[in-house]
Amino acid sequence: MWPKTLSEIARILASPLPAQSTTTSTPWASAQIQSLSTDSRKVSAGELFFAIRGETHDGHQFVAAALQKGAAAAVVESQWLESNPQWAERCLAVKDTTLALRQLGKAFRKEFSFPVFAVGGSNGKTTTKEMLGALLASNGALVTRTYKSENGFLGLAITLTKESHNKSNPPKALIAEIGIDEVGAMSEHVAIAQPDVALLTALGPEHLAGLGSWDTAVEEELLLFRKSPNNCRRVWQLSEPRLAAVAHEMRQGDVVVLDESDTPQLDAKTLELIHAREVGCLLFKVLEQRATHSVVRAQWRPQSGNAQQKDWTSQISVPLPGIHNARNFALALATAALTGANQSDLEKAWQEFIPPEMRSRVVQLNSGTTLYDDCYNASPASMDAAFDALLANEWKSKHKVLILGDMLDLGTESKSWHLGLIPKLLKIENSDLCLFG
Template identity: 30%
Template sequence: MRWTPQILADAAGGRLLRVGDRPIATAFIDSRSPRTDALFVPIMAARDGHDFIVAAAQGGASATLLGAGRTLPSGADQLTVVEVDDTLVGLSSLGRHAREQITGPVVGITGSNGKTTTRAFVEAALATGFEPVTCTRGNLNNHLGVPLTLVDEPHAPAAAVLELGMSAAGENDHLAGIVRPNVHVITSIALEHLEFMGSLANIAAAEAEPIAHLQPGSDGRPPALVVPADEPSLRAHLPGPKTGVRVLRVGPVGGADDDLLDVAITEVEVGVRTRAVLRLRSGERLVVQLASFGAHNARNAASAVAVAVHLGLPLAPLVDALEAVAPVGDRGRLQQLGPHLLIADCYNANPGSMIAALDSLARLRATRRGPLLAVLGDMLELGPTQAQLHREIGAHAARLGLDGVLGFGPLAKEIAAAADAAGVVAGHVSGVSGVSGEPGSVEAAVAWVRARLADCGADAGAVLFKGSRGMRLERVVAALHD
């Protein structure tokens, strides 16, 4: 499907004012990152996007949406122009139209942790049976990114997997109304965005909002929901048998509900590769060696397997597909520093993901004689209980018997204090850059890590780097290699 001017106008719910002479292949919203032969959507944000229509045209745009009552500026008179009442609503409408062109399965993903890695696993699984597959790229998972992904090439793909992100109630409901998934995956429920969400129950309700938008597949398959079996906060939101939604449960064995597991995780070994043994309800057994670090990624892979089984995809190519998935950005990416393992998990953090990463770090004790260290940054947007939540992370690190904890940032001072009180070697740096040529926190963190590793001689150790995106802990990882 190419976006002809008239299709564009009809899909956006607007009025075609002018027909340009260039194709319209995709869309963008930032004139600083223009795309050739693309629709520019001027968004009303901190600044009025209409002020940048000319810049977008100069950057290669072939079309623009135009808010009602606006005048097309001089210098943009070669564009296809569609007038809409609201440009953001118009973009959402374009996303819905693009979704309607997908005849194969559409998979949505929500959850507090693991969305992006699970999305990568599901994309790999879908690619074993569908070509091409549209997939969320980068962090385009909000009210702008989701419709932009759908509008983008490839047009009318064979399948899609779309990540939905939220920080407030109702956001996932809006996004799922655009995506209308045939299969939806909820990866986890954990304390996140407490500053806005207030409670774990509210978070669970928000992550479950897409359930109401599940649609049967075009091949007649019932809609499916993939959930962690050991997440009690989701139970109130699970659809009943009369809804026609097939609920698929994944998780580790050893609980009271083992007989309900559709994909059971029977073994996990953490190392340079995360080895997971999965058992399907059919009795079949899959052994996968994942490139992303951490036992929690076994659950993410199990969710992708559940999607594949529901869609009837063959299992033979599935293991190779999952094993070929590289870590997305700094989400469990492994690096070597001499004999030592550096675990860059710097993209984001909340208490649930911190605990999961620390637990996986502690599992390395079985294979590494050197020190196990954690450089832990602030967890942001946790609201009034943030100090206590940071202290709990420090106490957890101590219970795991880690050899050292460094807090990075003002809130992480509480992590270090709790670890120190429990007898763990702990330090703290402010998380700010140096001034007037003086060393800053990155340099101080590097010095702390090097000193701890130097004490162990040739014994191989491991260092976890984990914090919220704003802490930019990847700077410390990079500096250690200098």
């Protein structure tokens, strides 16, 4: 955790200190670093700059600018430094800067005095992460989380090394969003994040260009539960059929989330765990489903033997449309409840929730038009959920204009997934359709 000296960082990265830094005339190696940056435009004086090679930019092109702005040092790739020796006294050289940043993130994780919550799944990760963040931040507690949807190999490392992960004033918790787009990614993420609590949202088709098939994508997501430490508590959203199918893997201390109106057929072992209260359970029902929000009744039953928690029932409004967002909320609420938070604190904290932009967000424009903004990303599951929201009774008679982009990264199955949307799309009355892609 921060602060760290450059000597400590060099040791973690297995990078040699520049020769001049070892002399008694310079404090370079003992300089206290409080944070890092991968963006030369935003780097602050005294920060550590990581030169990352991205898809569109190479951070090595901006090393000089970062150092001139006051960065304490830069982490660069050895090959680049060989061609730019004039910066040798201000740089730590590594083979791969992205891997080095992940190595630093792994070292930080080992020092955490606070729990890590990992959110995986194909759809709803960012919304669920923000919901959970609001619920955990009761009474003004500091809860750090993945910025927007930066949930890949680089994003996870940046999340773990946030400036607020400081020894003198650590946060209450960290919520790390975990994204995958290739086989093997989840195992690597879990090895670094080492979550104390793990939850999976919907398990729809995603990134099939890299993952190959829906079945493979599901198996990869399930590794968040299967590869996490043995003491990790998993939160099972059993309205998701692919999670219900492997619910026999549930263990004591886990938590289940059940929809009263959609309770799946569960195996005997799972039912025994639930009835014996060897797992926590949140039972919810959508009492009211409107075009812009839903009202959810949630009943929390803690694991037996937890004398500090009592059963409680709450009725809460979720300011996002669609049954999928009601389920996301129930998942976040169950996760927050397992920490021991009481009902009144959770209800109060929920009032501070702000829906994330571009994800099922309903905005009233000055013209009187209602904008349903779900344009961050498109997948078969998210598109299907958006169509369900547009089929709400309040909007049935209103004129609707649908502006749809193509769903990317679906590999060889792309055409069939696009064609599969047509039957539900045809049910949306009084609508015009604009297609882009």
